[in-house]
Amino acid sequence: MTVAIDVALEREGVGGLETEEMTLNMGPQHPSTHGVLRFVVKADGEVMRRAIPDIGYLHRSIEKISEKVGYHGFMPYTDRVDYVSAMQCNQGWAMACEALAGITVPRRGEYCRVIACELGRIASHLISVGATGMDIGAMTPFTHCIREREKINDLLEELCGARLTFNYMRIGGCAWDLPPGFAARALDFINRFEPLIDELNELLSFNKIFVERMANVAVISAEKAIAYNLVGPNLRGSGVRYDVRRDVPYSVYSEFQFDVPIGTGEKGTLGDSWDRYMVRCREMKECCRIVRQAIEGLPAGPVIAKVPRTFKPPRGEVYVRVEGSRGDMGWYVVSDGSAFPYRTHIRTGSYTAMSIVEELSPGLMIADLVAVIASFDIVAPEVDR
């Protein structure tokens, strides 16, 4: 017996027993892929050789639909581009149409948009933070996050009548003004929520087991992050201080004071999964700051500009950027002068994050892939559109 093992060892060299590469399917129906997303994992035992993302399961031709339903009618569809933070998608489409037709949004309208967007961003980051914990194996923080998100959903429901697919913005402004008492309730929520971020950090972020799972996993250097076109918190986690709200200010963001948190590498290496996760936790505080400033400085006046029902922008093309919850979201719209867009293209953060998964995966454990996906905060419908 021992002789046989010795012979085998001799044949294989120092490595030991002969192993075989296996191909595994992770997804499309897998709880930690955050939607219908498939990874073809080539693994040697528990160590991955490659993980190839296979996207397209949730493709709904949203870009093509825009060519059929017109400018006003496309607004509810933008909710479905990224249903976890639909407000920023609304704003992207509205801004693109306004840029095409040269419409100025009233100041109160812009402020309402900012309040709605930032509340939506908090809700999205809460989902991300909670789901990261749940993917790693911590169930409780998810319930804490969902509890707070529920409050935001209640606020947004009051504002626009829906909890997920808001359809709040219109070309030229917002469909609804803030309801009476909304500002006070939003402030109440912010004041109560801000200390809870610290509680959440204590509960999850600095938990030793969580840190061990996330720190030093899938390190992305700043150069690589830029080369692979990562955006949003994924890019900031690598230490690049880039935020569309600050660097290419749109709407009224230039009037607010806020920091752009970046990864620090305090638990492991700069640009690891924990940094990407932590950027979101810190960003929620900045969102609270923006909401507070926006409510304090809320001007009076109309929230929507006069836009004709048959909206026909002049010929031309625009590309606008919005800082979505998953980063720099680009809206490219070509108009041929008719009531329907000639071409629409949406550029999203989750899609670019998929490109780096294959590069990162060699040498990681299969269980680490879950941490990587969670730290990228991938929303599958946003990948495919």
Next chain:
Amino acid sequence: MASYFQNIRETLGTIFEGLAITASHFVRKPFTLQYPDRIDIPIQDTLPFRYRGLLDVDLEICTGCLACERACPIDCIVIDARKDTQTREMILERFDIDLAKCMFCGLCSEPCPTGSIHHTPEFEGADYSLESLVRRFVKAPVAAYKPTKGPETDPTIGPVLKRGLRYLDEFASPGAS
């Protein structure tokens, strides 16, 4: 070796920190509610006025202008209206809303001049077949509502119109503060 025990100590420490937070929730107010019938009023009454639930149409105040049909991005509203040549009134022959298709975006209720088509706080729309989700509001052809100059005097239409206009007031209009 030192780092080995250090790790164990940190792990235990942070676990107890987390458990302390969880334990503190024993003395906080519970947040969840069982869904059906655990509160005093129907859940629909707790929803905000703007809530976008199942669509409803008040035929008494529908003017037959087809604005909602045009605004709907998925064509779930079908209206047949013709003009009576003798009385010069709009006659509504069909007003169907396919609630199975409807995505509750609210774009149809926005251009309605009287607030006839509106979202209700009703959300329980489960049914056994797709056909039964098509709401047919016109049972027999009826004359469309003709807006009067000045306040509405008809006692049956008056309150309905008042509700409809209140619904419309929720939408922001350009120029208003």
